[in-house]
């Protein structure tokens with residue numbers, strides 16, 4: 001923490017306001033899901049498909065090349081975001097085009113997720129169940145793939161009715177084959193625009209001006225930009241990769257930084273304190 005005193009003040013103020021004034025906004029990949037497990041990287045929503053039987057060998061090679069080219073750019077804090085923006089659009093656009101070429105079938109997604117190595121972080125059950133029990137809305141705001149993300153939380157048994165998702169959704173033709181992605185593209189650095197597009201959601205939650213925000217990318221810091229008349233925001237950041245290079249930026253911008261912590265213990269402790 002850069003300023004533990006400030007964190008304490010925010011927490012006290014949110015607790016006094018009551019849990020019926022709180023909403024949670026969380027990123028998905030590498031925030032709700034694990035970054036590493038048994039010394040191995042865990043997949044993002046995109047990687048679940050990239051590594052699945054639904055993609056041809058040639059397709060896999062091309063998707064891996066894209067990942068190796070663009071992921072280092074995504075996490076490079078020495079390059080300004082403006083410079084990275086067009087490159088991120090390029091990455092997502094190329095990857096989605098490749099996925100469409102693979103003629104992915106909707107009815108195969110369940111198996112692809114079941115056979116994947118994706119894992120929610122330790123403590124996920126308490127996190128999701130506690131929010132549900134206390135009727136606290138959880139917005140999962142992801143630049144991943146909505147259909148995949150929903151399947152992950154569905155299979156984990158935690159897709160409760162208080163969960164709402166903003167993400168990139170697949171568009172299937174009448175025979176159930178992927179033909180495009182729906183709506184405006186969400187990538188890691190345009191979550192602010194995504195938030196503004198969904199004003200209806202934040203309008204519904206206008207009686208909840210206290211926000212717990214969770215992310216793993218500096219792009220996730222903008223996820224709450226649509227919240228009406230915000231009173232308090234507590235930002236928890238997971239720093240998973242390139243720790244030394246990125247530590248200072250994370251400490252400057254997130255209130256609490258969790259370094260290589262594969263659990264939801266800290267967010268859970270915050271929620272238990274607030275409820």
Ligand code: C5P
Pocket residue numbers: 027028029030044045046047067071074091092095141142143144188217
């Ligand atoms: O849920 P979240 O917003 O974190 O999802 C975005 C993540 O997906 C990015 O951090 C990025 O590294 C990853 N990604 C990927 N393959 C792509 C595009 C994005 O693994 N083709």
Ligand code: MG
Pocket residue numbers: 027028029030031215216217
């Ligand atoms: Mg993420």
